[in-house]
Amino acid sequence: MRFGRMLNVVDAHAEGESGKVVVGGVGPVPGETMFDKMLHFSEHLDHLRKLLLCEPRGAVWHNANVVLPSNNPDADFGYIILESTEYPAMSGSNTMCVATVLLETGMLPMTEPVTHLVLESPAGLIGIEATCASGKVERVKLVNQPAFVYHQDAKIDVPGVGKVSVDVAYGGMTFAFVDAGSVGIPLEAGQEAVLYDLGQRIKKAAAEQLEVRHPTNPRIPGITNTSFTGPLIREDAPDGAEMVRSKNAVIVSPGRLDRSPCGMGTSARLALLHARGELKPGQLFRPESLIGSQFDARIEDTTRLGPYAAVIPAISGRAWITSLNQLVLDPSDPFQEGFVVGKPWKSEY
The missing domain is CATH 3.10.310.10 (Diaminopimelate Epimerase; Chain A, domain 1)
Known part of the structure; x- marks a missing residue:
């Protein structure tokens, strides 16, 4: 079987709020800043947001984050935030999920008791202080933009x-x-x-x-x-x-x-x-x-x-990894971009 798409996804939640973290399978996204990359993603790769968040692979309460290299020399990584109806410039719970996944999967080195890193969100650089023990990120503090x-x-x-x-x-x-x-x-x-x-x-x-x-x-x-x-x-x-x-x-x-x-x-x-x-x-x-x-x-x-x-x-706040999975798309699947059914997907407001 040759899949039409395969994404490496780490599922996580921060204090109950879902935050999938896509760590592979997207490929390069053009743009100088993460805001530029977000705009390109929304205009040319929105089918991936739908694939991740719409049914049958997602749900209206799911969010996703795409981890990407940053062009900013001060940043360790960048990320784009995907939600049900928009691409936010910034999200706290999603940032906690991203930082936790990067450290607990070894994509970035963990230093105990505290790891400091900088992530580039579409809103700008976000300073992270992660309290860590025994290989676990116990708490993530982020310093937001104004x-x-x-x-x-x-x-x-x-x-x-x-x-x-x-x-x-x-x-x-x-x-x-x-x-x-x-x-x-x-x-x-x-x-x-x-x-x-x-x-x-x-x-x-x-x-x-x-x-x-x-x-x-x-x-x-x-x-x-x-x-x-x-x-x-x-x-x-x-x-x-x-x-x-x-x-x-x-x-x-x-x-x-x-x-x-x-x-x-x-x-x-x-x-x-x-x-x-x-x-x-x-x-x-x-x-x-x-x-x-x-x-x-x-x-x-x-x-x-x-x-x-x-x-x-x-x-x-705190975040936890809940699963490691490969999301795949069969070329014969009739729902190439997923689907939505009724409320609360289709609000009249």
Whole structure:
């Protein structure tokens, strides 16, 4: 049998969120930067994203990453992030999966107790600090590109709902933040169908009614996700300092729940909390997903990005390899690019 395509894939998840890592079989992807490579991939190789993420090989809650050589002399590797409906500039959970796979499979050397590396994402260089023991990556800390706030307390008209107050912030992807209590939805896994529907309605309305344009790269998409946030809970951190906890539910297009607390949503929320005076640089923020998984996050520093005050987010979490496999495509398979069936693949929003 001669397969039409064979991809070497390491399946992983970071705090519950899927992150396939493609380590072989794609071949060269043209482009000077990883953002350039992402654009080429989306225009000429999108069939590979569909093959990986659509049925029968994938599912709407799956993500994938293609590991590629980087042209940046400061980077150890680069990677492109593939999701159900878009190519994000950056993803926290996917980055944790990529770093874990690179180290645990020996593609990059592991140094215990801490391995430092730099990865080039489409958003730019991402510093990684991986805590390692006995050949296992126990925790991945990433230092993200700057996060900033576009809008605070903006009022939008949401069809079927009415006026909704949202904050809009960027942290590698752009999010519309909504206080879950303000729209009367408990942050519980049993409310997922309601959260999906309302999250997509809010995202669409916010994208249509609020101006969003990245100050240094206008090709980065606008609002593509909604984050429902719970109240801030202040308590003592393990070191005795005050920490802040909060539950959240991030709804990713085309309408599904991020199983992790969402690294880029957390980055954007750090910028929002700092802008509101609710979180200081260095203070621990611990977001929690609806399945109970957590990230640890801090503001490493403050800066500016064009006209916006910005923060440098640091997010840490855990990732695990779940399988090693070769994804193959039989030339006689009628579903060369996979297929999608009904909700939640085909959202009306």
